Amino acid sequence: MLNIGCHLSVSKGFFAMGKEAESIGANTFQFFTRNPRGSKAKAIDEKDIEKYRAFAEDKKFVKILAHAPYTLNPCSKDENTRQFALETMADDMVRMEYLPNNMYNFHPGSHVGQGAEKGIEFIADTLNKVIKKGQHTKILLETMAGKGTEVGRNFKELRKIIDLVEHNEVLGVCFDTCHVHDAGYDIVNDLDGVLKEFDNIVGIERLCAVHINDSMNPCGSHKDRHEKIGKGYIGLEAFERIINDRRLRKLPFYLETPNDIEGYKSEIELLRSLYREKE
Numbered sequence: 001m002l003n004i005g006c007h008l009s010v011s012k013g014f015f016a017m018g019k020e021a022e023s024i025g026a027n028t029f030q031f032f033t034r035n036p037r038g039s040k041a042k043a044i045d046e047k048d049i050e051k052y053r054a055f056a057e058d059k060k061f062v063k064i065l066a067h068a069p070y071t072l073n074p075c076s077k078d079e080n081t082r083q084f085a086l087e088t089m090a091d092d093m094v095r096m097e098y099l100p101n102n103m104y105n106f107h108p109g110s111h112v113g114q115g116a117e118k119g120i121e122f123i124a125d126t127l128n129k130v131i132k133k134g135q136h137t138k139i140l141l142e143t144m145a146g147k148g149t150e151v152g153r154n155f156k157e158l159r160k161i162i163d164l165v166e167h168n169e170v171l172g173v174c175f176d177t178c179h180v181h182d183a184g185y186d187i188v189n190d191l192d193g194v195l196k197e198f199d200n201i202v203g204i205e206r207l208c209a210v211h212i213n214d215s216m217n218p219c220g221s222h223k224d225r226h227e228k229i230g231k232g233y234i235g236l237e238a239f240e241r242i243i244n245d246r247r248l249r250k251l252p253f254y255l256e257t258p259n260d261i262e263g264y265k266s267e268i269e270l271l272r273s274l275y276r277e278k279e
Contacts, residue, residue: 002243002275003062004212005029006255006264013045014052014099022059024265025272030065030254033092033104037071039084041091049098062252065140065174065209066096068106074126075109075119075151082122085109089130093137100136103209105174107142108152108161117160119151124164131167140174140208145182145224153183153222155201162202172208173198176256177242178227179211181234184220188238195247204247212239212253212271228257229267240274249275 005026008017010033021029034041055061074085089106096104111119131139141161146153152161162168175198181187185194198204214232216225230236242248253271255264 001027001277002272003028003250003252004255004268004271005064005252006257006259006261006268007031007067010042013048015048015055018052018055018059018061020261021061024261025268026264027060028062028064028252028254030067030105030256032069033066033095034069034088036067036069039069039071039088041095044095044098046098053099063102063209064099065252065254066092066099066102066104068092068104070107072106073109073112074106075111075114075122077112077114082126086126086129089126093130093132093135096137097135103138103140103172103174105140105142105209107144108150108157110149111151112149116149116151116157119149120157120160121164123151123161127161127165127171128167131165131170133167135170137170138172138208139170140172142174142211143176143179143183145176145179146184146222147182147224155198159201162206172206173202174209174211175207175248176211176213177234177239178213178215178232179224181215181219182217182221182223182225184222186219187242188219188234191238191241191245195245199247207247207251210242210248210251210253211256212242213256214239226257228259228263229255229270236270236274239271243271243274244276
């Protein structure tokens with residue numbers, strides 16, 4: 001079975017997100033832990049979470065994916081900005097323990113002229129302070145498109161971050177198809193080669209989730225502009241290969257395409273129609 005969902009609003013709570021996901025044929029979803037442009041987080045509603053957990057077990061939902069706010073920059077040259085990222089992520093980890101055994105995704109950030117190596121040190125320092133031994137949340141580094149001074153524009157940078165984190169057993173990677181494509185990895189014509197390279201550098205066992213998005217721009221553009229599935233430079237044939245690849249097919253896929261809820265429903269139906277139940 002294809003495990004797929006889309007990004008949903010957390011405003012009405014987890015049970016409401018679960019019901020909305022089910023209504024569009026999804027068996028997972030992604031959500032922002034707090035306002036994506038700021039620091040405000042919705043108060044924890046334990047009854048709502050208990051209701052969702054029972055619903056998810058009954059409906060056989062797979063792991064859901066929390067997404068950190070876009071404003072976080074743990075590798076900024078500004079100490080206050082780094083501290084804000086640290087405090088926000090630490091609070092998110094506490095909140096995620098109410099939903100154990102799920103995943104938390106974040107953008108590594110932009111080094112803003114300090115150089116990638118310094119940025120990588122700052123990111124690892126934040127993670128070393130945030131991660132607690134025995135935590136139940138997997139933290140995912142997202143593959144980035146390489147826009148501006150983004151860190152995580154290639155697999156080697158992700159590997160360097162992982163290597164500097166003490167308890168890196170809780171670290172994984174979220175593979176964003178638009179970002180990887182825009183970063184210059186040819187997933188259209190050489191998906192096998194790209195995944196082999198990822199395995200050699202990072203380790204395929206660390207690949208935990210896929211952001212499944214088409215791209216408005218050619219491979220290597222470093223732009224990061226998502227497009228609807230099959231409407232961009234990656235194309236439908238490539239997505240059929242991606243969702244059926246033996247290394248990816250059992251992972252959860254999360255749509256972040258420019259869509260409303262009906263658009264997501266249509267994309268989920270489309271991708272399910274392309275999924276082969278047997279490898």
